[in-house]
Amino acid sequence: MSKGAGTHCVSSWTFRRLEPAWSLSATWIGARTRIRTGTEPLKKTLADIDRATLRGRTVLVRTDLNVRIESGRVLDVQRIEASMPTLTTLHEAGARTVVLSHMGRPQGRPSPDLSLASVAAYLGDRLGRPVLFVRDAVGQGGENAIFALGDGEIALLENTRFHPGETVNDPELAATWSGLTDLFVNDAFGAAHRAHASTVGLARAVTARGGDAVAGLLMARELEFLGEALESPERPFVAILGGAKISGKIDVVEALLPRVDCLLIGGAMANTFFRAMQLATGESLVEENRIDMAGELVEAAGDKLTLPVDCVVARDISPDAQTRVVARAEVGDMDRIVDIGPETRALYRSIVSSARTVVWNGPMGVFEIPAFAAGTVEVARALADACDEGALGVLGGGQTASAAAQAGVVERLSHVSTGGGASLALLAGAALPGVESLSDREYDRWL
Template sequence: MENIKTVSDFNFKNKIALVRVDFNVPVNNNQSSQVIDDTRILYSLPTIQKIISDSGKVVLISHFGRPKGKCSKIYSLKFIISYLSKRLKIPIQFSENCIGKAVEKKISELKNREILLLENIRFYKEEEEGDENFAFQLSKLGDIYVNDAFGVSHRTHASITIVPKFFREKKCIGFLMEKEIQSLKKVLGKGIAPITILLGGAKISSKIAIIENLINLVDYLLIGGAMSYPFIKAQGGKIGNSLVDEYKDFEALKKIIEQYQKQKKTKIFFPKDVIIANSFKNSAKTKIVPIHSIPNGWMGLDIGPTSIKNFCEIINFSRTILWNGPLGVFEFQNFSSGTTSIAKAIVRATENGAFSLVGGGDSIAALKMKKYETKISYLSTGGGAMLESLKDKILPGIKAIIS
């Protein structure tokens, strides 16, 4: 990983850079498709600007949404053109196609310091299938391949893992990818103790391997949100009608807890109390109960005051913090206290010198609701990719660059 090439290792003068970016940004749903959160675009601009300043040519590849291999106006990337042009202060050309003679002709006419944005790569089913021939057709469009799409680098899609094969030594990562890798190293590789990882959200099945891998690597593992309920159930607790992921191997969860209890380094904590409701809505009747004693007909929608106090105390004295996933249904004001309190505690710890890394759409959305996003050390552009990195695996997109 130390020897991975970045855009800094190349001079792009008179070269065509085929840059895989992640412009899959949230937009409003009216016809104007205005960008609601431009974090991913902003983080990719330095890479594009580097290539342009070298007098290179840029061909941008991105996906947007899940069109499932079919062309759709709803998922067209055309809306990005004016936004990108305004940010870079240069005109952006657009191609309706990603492969074929028409796009090859447009690229042959590109001048130095010009940018061509290709249409949504997922309009081609071959992208998600990782099709070799499709990848070869894409590879013909550039001289140097650049991966700056951390958010999808855990996918084995054609533009992420197959296209780089055709570039041999002429491939690298962009500045966004470099920052993501460095930030993750600051947590697990070179993190200053105490290191705390906080996992929330609903999908426990995608985080089992992470939880197993973190034993003996971090000092504190805090588990909250909906993913805490299967663990409570595995220990014999009553969770009422609380949300439980499709993961049903409660014996495996019990064994994980036992593994944590046997070793001395990593301490695992679950909420002690929760705010429960008799229906899934903001106006529902609520009460605070121990997490092991949620009555039937009631569901946990937020962590309780004792849990907030316990989690925040650990965060306050932590020197390295990673957070992924909300602690409750923060979209409902009456069940947002846990998530916003945690966000505030992480901001406070960061101000006191801790390194904080936050990833995942919901976690970042919670920060932005309180305008805390600029008070965190680093916001990751890929929740899923960040979590995959915690499984002690090299992401497929990074592996494709170094192999």
């Protein structure tokens, strides 16, 4: 077995600044720190806009209000609440705010169950005043409603993905929206890794007309925390990756290995690593076509990679399934790995408690079922304890955020990201089109 698959990184912290084998290609925004990509200037944010100029001004804001709704009731408000600072700022400044967002994947046509009407009602309750819901998001009726907005009023347009031009970044669709404003605020970090008409297209259309496209307060905060963790981490720097598949995180693993002091793996993606180490995984989920890649990563990682040393297994993925704890080398033919075991939980807690910077994406097991949630909850609590001691703890991904909420530790973490795919893209060193398309700051200063 490779050293890197064991527990060696517990006692082999390297405090020297590692020379990365990669370079960040994303354009960072820092609300407290100046973070650059080479000579790329910082981007403008809403904080750069003179508040006095906002009264009576129509401002388009792209948010990420892609939340779960059931029977007209919003079930998960994290993304909505994260957008509130930007919306409240514009409302209090007297701007005429027009909000755009997507929800789900309606394939370019209206779908009643993916309407944003319920979100408009929630926003109205949250703001203490009605939010106009505009179903005709690109027609004359919608334009008339928007132009009739008063100072400080807010309108929410229907799901941008109801239009086939949205996901293909149709310039005509973007131009239609850009005709409403000379100020576009992109606050949708969760969609920043996608070049869509309401993100990249709208930013380019507004700036082409001489307007500004700026980052919202949430976007700036997201990039501040992720940028701080990746650009100048206080060490030891630990990354935790979990979830179902290794395929979506290979680039992340490769990008993080030169930067972190320790990389902890959990969730079903650990199973593919186990198979690469010639360990049995029973009936567990394994990506057969990624086994060789996992083996290469184990060899390349050396001491930095830590995999579970024991597992919780069950015969069925169900709430009433019987579970048992086995060493990772003792998984039976009919077993399904559903969580990390108690020895691994203690090991991961020990590593996290020694860290000064921690980035976490992906649960440690099938946390939606209480009997399989102990590993994910323990990691969440360990991260919260580390943050209480002054560590920087950044969590990304919808499932991971839900797990932190389940553990009751959200308020104790440094930052809970609203963007799963976007945060993974940044961890992998990828550029974010939604950020790159924003206006450059014309001068260099501290925010």
